[in-house]
Structures are given as C-alpha cells and as structure tokens.
Amino acid sequence: MAIVLGPHRYGKAETRLVRVTRDGETHTLTDLNVSIALSGDLAATHLTGDNSGVLPTDTMKNTVYAFAKKHGVGEPEEFALLLARHFLKTQGQVRAARVAIEAYGWDRLGPHSFRRQGGWTRVAEVVAMAERAQVVSGVTGLTLLNSTASEFHGFVRDRYTTLPETTDRILATAVDARWRHLGTEADWAASFDGALHALTNAFVNTYSLSLQQTLFAMGSYALHERPEIAEIRLALPNKHHYLVDLSVFDLTNDNEVFIAGDRPYGLIEGTVTRDDAPPALTEWYL
Structure with a gap:
C-alpha cells in the first residue's frame, strides 16, 4: 500500500487591515479581514522539508499592508483580484491563488468619526489561475x-x-x-x-x-x-x-x-x- 500526499495549500489567514483614506478633513474608513491561500508545486515542503518553493506567510501579510498603501483598497472584490493576481504572477510555483475577504461596514458620524455597523458582514473571494479568475461575493449574518x-x-x-x-x-x-x-x-x-x-x-x-x-x-x-x-x-x-x-x-x-x-x-x-x-x-x- 502506497501513502501519498493529497490536495494541499497554505497561506496567511485573517490579516486584519484598517485603511484610512484622508481627503482633506474628510476621511474614509475601510475595515477588512484578509485570508490568502496558495496551491501548486508545493509538495516538497511536505515530503522532505524543502522550503525552496515556499513564500513565507509573513510575506503574504506584509503584501496586504503594502498594497493597501500603494494601490489603495477600493471594493473587496477589486482588492482580492489585485492580491491574487500578484501572487500568481510573481510565484512561478503557484498554480492557484485564493483570497477571501470579510469587509466590516462603518457608518459615518462626522468628517472623521464612525460607528461600526452590526447585523451582517460583506464577504468576497477570488480564485486566480493562469487561464482565468473567479469572483464570488456574498453576505453572512x-x-x-x-x-x-x-x-x-x-x-x-x-x-x-x-x-x-x-x-x-x-x-x-x-x-x-x-x-x-x-x-x-x-x-x-x-x-x-x-x-x-x-x-x-x-x-x-x-x-x-x-x-x-x-x-x-x-x-x-x-x-x-x-x-x-x-x-x-x-x-x-x-x-x-x-x-x-x-x-x-x-x-x-x-x-x-x-x-x-x-x-x-x-x-x-x-x-x-x-x-x-x-x-x-x-x-x-x-
């Protein structure tokens, strides 16, 4: 009987990101929970401990914050597409990149004051592969x-x-x-x-x-x-x-x-x- 490695992926889960966009005295607040998972030619790290194809999950976290500064955030689907396509393009060993986002809403109380919305949470998920990408949106609660x-x-x-x-x-x-x-x-x-x-x-x-x-x-x-x-x-x-x-x-x-x-x-x-x-x-x- 042979024992083999089945489907697998890895990534950084639940990176919390709050982005303040400052337009003069009026600010806009974006509050996200970002999870990233990569899959592809990654069996070696499981089978032999060879990490030569492993992008550290800490790097994924840092990419979320750097992209929030460089590119802004926009809508969660847009930000998820940007991240997924980045990992697919820059990591040749990766065949599929999945980015899932929970977006928490805030009601404006003033130019720079907000109240957290309750009741439901917006979600988005992108899977990007070489041939095409898939976008899923949704709501929970x-x-x-x-x-x-x-x-x-x-x-x-x-x-x-x-x-x-x-x-x-x-x-x-x-x-x-x-x-x-x-x-x-x-x-x-x-x-x-x-x-x-x-x-x-x-x-x-x-x-x-x-x-x-x-x-x-x-x-x-x-x-x-x-x-x-x-x-x-x-x-x-x-x-x-x-x-x-x-x-x-x-x-x-x-x-x-x-x-x-x-x-x-x-x-x-x-x-x-x-x-x-x-x-x-x-x-x-x-």
Whole structure:
C-alpha cells in the first residue's frame, strides 16, 4: 500500500487591515479581514522539508499592508483580484491563488468619526489561475424576519413527528449567501448593493409555504435583477419561534408571545443557477 500526499495549500489567514483614506478633513474608513491561500508545486515542503518553493506567510501579510498603501483598497472584490493576481504572477510555483475577504461596514458620524455597523458582514473571494479568475461575493449574518405570511403543513409524518401544522407562523433566518460572478469586471459596489436588495426584497414579498420555497424565490429574484451573477448559494437557518402556552394564566395567545429558539434549528441550503451559466473555475463553498 502506497501513502501519498493529497490536495494541499497554505497561506496567511485573517490579516486584519484598517485603511484610512484622508481627503482633506474628510476621511474614509475601510475595515477588512484578509485570508490568502496558495496551491501548486508545493509538495516538497511536505515530503522532505524543502522550503525552496515556499513564500513565507509573513510575506503574504506584509503584501496586504503594502498594497493597501500603494494601490489603495477600493471594493473587496477589486482588492482580492489585485492580491491574487500578484501572487500568481510573481510565484512561478503557484498554480492557484485564493483570497477571501470579510469587509466590516462603518457608518459615518462626522468628517472623521464612525460607528461600526452590526447585523451582517460583506464577504468576497477570488480564485486566480493562469487561464482565468473567479469572483464570488456574498453576505453572512443577514437576519430577516416575517411575523406572518408563512405556513408549514402537509409534511411527512412518522411515529416520532410531534410538530403541529400551521397556517400562520413567524419565519426568521440569518442569511448566508454567496454568488458567483460571470466575469471579473463589474461595478462591485452597485452589484453588491443590488444583490443584497434583491435578496431582502424577495424575502419580504414571498408568501412562504416553506423556507425551501423562500430560498428559491430569493435566489431567482437575485439572478433576475443582477445579470452579472451566474449562480447563488444560500444557507438559511430556520430561526424557530415557539408560541408560549399562556393557558395556565387564563390568557389566550393569538400568535403574539413567542420564545425565540436558539438550537437545534433547521438548516435549509440550496443553489440557484442560470441554466446557461459557464462552469465554475473551482469549487466554492459557503
């Protein structure tokens, strides 16, 4: 029996970068978490300890900071493309460079004062190879809730099923979405804002018979509204809200008082894609 080295990569994870752009007395703040991974002709360091093809991860970190100064940051997709293409161009042993970015938003309070946004985080990931590059954008932690216009009934029952059917329930989720772009050129800010609006709008305006149905409606509307997107992947945890039994207090609970469940929770995942979309350059995950 032979033992061989399987797929492998290495890099610098979670380099924190805050970039202040000073335009006179008015400043702009960019706050990123940058992770880099390289793969290619790198087996020797695993098999023999030969590091002649290994670019130190500390160098990757330094490159992030140097590029933030030299080139600015701009949109996260733009910065990720710049970094990925740099490592691919300058390191002949590298066949693929992956750069993933989390971007944290700040609200302006004054010319140089800001308040950190909460609720959701913008993400972007670029994979660059010799033949082409792939750009994925997304959002995580986007919490949405409809207090009605949601039903769940007609499901399979067996001896362990206790869930009652309902024609009026709270539907809540924390959206984790990634969407793959058709190309590497776009107005990234407008594209992200448009996709976020489409996802939110579809959730608000879909009368839901299941969270699965809502997932497909959200993905479909995003593709309809954003022609630059090839496909979108969604992971929607079902944030359960349980009606409180108030009968012991001689009170009627007409869908007004709930317990917000923490765990366990249902998790609905799915991909919505254009049937003519080109295949992905490499597998991509939520």
